[in-house]
Amino acid sequence: MKEKSLRNNLRIGLGLSLLILFISSLASFISIKNLIQNADLVSHSNEVMTNLDGVISTLKDAETGQRGYLLTGDKIFLEPYNGARQTAIELLSKIGSDTKDNPFQQQNARELQGIIEGRLDIIDKTIELKSKGESVSTAQLLDGKVYMDKSRAVIKRMQAEEKRLLDERTANMNKMAGYTPILILIAAFFAILITVIFYKRVSSDFNTRKRLQKELEDKNEEMDNRIEVIQGIAAQISNGDYQIWMKAEQKDGLGRLAGSLNSMAESLQY
Numbered sequence: 001m002k003e004k005s006l007r008n009n010l011r012i013g014l015g016l017s018l019l020i021l022f023i024s025s026l027a028s029f030i031s032i033k034n035l036i037q038n039a040d041l042v043s044h045s046n047e048v049m050t051n052l053d054g055v056i057s058t059l060k061d062a063e064t065g066q067r068g069y070l071l072t073g074d075k076i077f078l079e080p081y082n083g084a085r086q087t088a089i090e091l092l093s094k095i096g097s098d099t100k101d102n103p104f105q106q107q108n109a110r111e112l113q114g115i116i117e118g119r120l121d122i123i124d125k126t127i128e129l130k131s132k133g134e135s136v137s138t139a140q141l142l143d144g145k146v147y148m149d150k151s152r153a154v155i156k157r158m159q160a161e162e163k164r165l166l167d168e169r170t171a172n173m174n175k176m177a178g179y180t181p182i183l184i185l186i187a188a189f190f191a192i193l194i195t196v197i198f199y200k201r202v203s204s205d206f207n208t209r210k211r212l213q214k215e216l217e218d219k220n221e222e223m224d225n226r227i228e229v230i231q232g233i234a235a236q237i238s239n240g241d242y243q244i245w246m247k248a249e250q251k252d253g254l255g256r257l258a259g260s261l262n263s264m265a266e267s268l269q270y
Helices: 002-072 084-098 103-131 138-238 243-250 255-269
Strands: none
Touching: 002 084, 002 103, 002 138, 084 103, 103 138
């Protein structure tokens, strides 16, 4: 019975330890996975904001080249302008791809693309007029400013949205980062607690089993001693020494055996 109790305690303790290990490992895996996902989202928001800055920077470069060329007529000033359209289109395409899961940003990206194309068309037109020797009107320059102001407004709106998402994702990331060590510490605490409890139970069962074994050994030893005494008495009686029978009656516990030993001795004589 005690051996069965010891075995059951070992099974329960091991089972609970494995269960806690599994739960803590699973929870840690989920927490770390969420932490990585939130870190990726934070990086994603930063990339979108960087690309938006790149769009406005590209427009400024195009305007800088335009102004230099309109003032001097020297095409060397068009270096910042050359390739600006291609760069802007690539950045807008990247922004559209990065925000495909956000309808609000998708709408803003389409609006921004239309504004950028309109602004670059005006720059192209003014440069073409200058190359032909024609003058560029103030109205055309003002139209360009209007497009530039619109692009800044849309980019500012998009960056505000990304900033909101960034703050939200950063908060989630910090929350996950805070939960993970707490979860590990709680799991470790329960694992240690269960180990201590079942160690005590197993130790108690082992000590009880050891005590019972010692008692059994003592009883066996006592029984062996009694058997030796009885065998000695039986041998003397069988040899005709009946005085030992009288002494056996006076011994603790042996008196009850005297009659049987006497009968045994008589039977041996016959």
